Amino acid sequence: MKQTFTIEYLLEGCKKGDRHAQESLYRALAPKMMGICLRYAADRADAEDILQTGFIRMFQRLADFRMEGSFEGWVRRIMVNTAIEAYRKNLRTLTAISLDDVNEELSQTDWNGLELQDLLKMIQELPNGYRMVFNLYAIEGYSHREIADELGISESGSKSQLSRARALLKEKIKELEEKDHARKVR
C-alpha cells in the first residue's frame, strides 16, 4: 500500500513537471525497464537508447495514464513499443544468417544453472528479427497475429522466426553447457 501511495504521489509531481519527482520515478523504474530493454537490444548502448526514448515518451504521455491498471505494466508496454519502433527504424540493417536446424532437444533441468547474463548475451546475439519475435512471443506473451501487425511481417513469418530463434538459443545453450561441463571435468 505504501508503495502505491508513493507512486501516485510521484505521478502527481511528474504531471506538474516537477523535475525531482520525475527523477525519483525514473530511479524507481529504470533498473527493471533497463532489464527489458537489454533483451530487445543487440548491446547495452542500444538498450540505453531505447530506455531513454521510452522514458521521455512516458513522461510526455503521463496525462494519458488512467490510474486503473498497473503503472509498471503501462511503462513496460511503452518500453516494448519503443523497442519495436527502434527495430522497425533499423530494419534495413537487419542481417540474415544461415542456420543449421537444431533438432537435438535439451534436457529441461541442465541449463537452469546458467547465469542470467549468459542467457541475455545469447538473446542479444540473435538476429534482430528473431530477437524481436522471441521476446514478444515467449516473454511478453504476444500472439503471432499481434507480432505480425507490430513488425509488419506475416503470421507465418512470425512463426518461422520464432522457431528459428528457439533453435538458435537451444544450440547456444548446449554449447555453453558443454564448455561448462568440460571445465568441471578438468
Place this chain on the structure above:
Amino acid sequence: MQEKLDKAFDRSLRDKFREFSEEPSPAVWEQIAVGLDRPDRKRLPYAWLAAACVVIFASVLLWPKQEPEEMILAKAPIINLPAAETASAKQENFKNPAIVQIDKKVVPNSVRYEDRLDSSNELMVVVSSSADVPAAQKELNLQPAASTPVVAEAVVASPMPDMDIAANTSAVMNDPEDSADSFAPKQKKGLGKLVNFVLSQVDPRADKLIEVSEDAGEGLHITGLNLGLIKLKNKTSNK
C-alpha cells in the same frame, strides 16, 4: 510433444527474466532531463488548428460587411494606363502570356471589365481600354487548366488573399468613373461561390464544414455548418 517442449522452454526463459533488472549508466537520466526540456513536436494542438481555420474562414466571410467597398477601392492604387500599354500590362499581370488569347475588336472609349467565376470555373476577363487611341476590346479567355495564370489561381485557391487581389485588380483594371459599382456585387457573389468551391475541394462530405449563400443586397450568409458532431443547416437555403 514438440509444442509442449517449446512452451516449457519459453516459460523457463520468461521466469528467469521476470525479475531481471540492471542499473543503466548515469548519462541516461541526464539525456532524459535534456529531452524533457525540449517541446514535444510530434503532438500538434489539433483542436487549436481547427479553431484557427474556422476563425480564418469567419474573418473572410465577415470582412466585406465590416469594411465598405469604397474603402477597399480607395486603399488600392489606381493606375490609369494609356490604351496601348494596357494590353501589355494585362499580359504582364498574368505572368504567363502564352495562354492568353487576344481578339481585337474596336470599341471606342468604353471600359469594361468582367470577372465572372461561374459553375464551370471558367474565368472570363473582358478588358477594354479608354483613351484617345481607337481602343481595342480584348477578350482573355482563361481556362482553369494546369496553365491557369497566377491571378486566376489565387482567386480559386486561397480565400484569404483573394479579397486583396480581387479588389486591387478591379481598381487597377477599371476606370474608376465607370464600373466600380457594377463590379462590387459580382465580386461578392463570386466570393460566396468561391468559398463553397474551396470547401468542396477540401471537404468530401455532403454537408460541408461551412456553406455560404449570398443575398442580393445584404452580402454573404452562412447557411450551414458541419463540425462532425454538430451540424447546423439553414433550411430556407435548401431550395
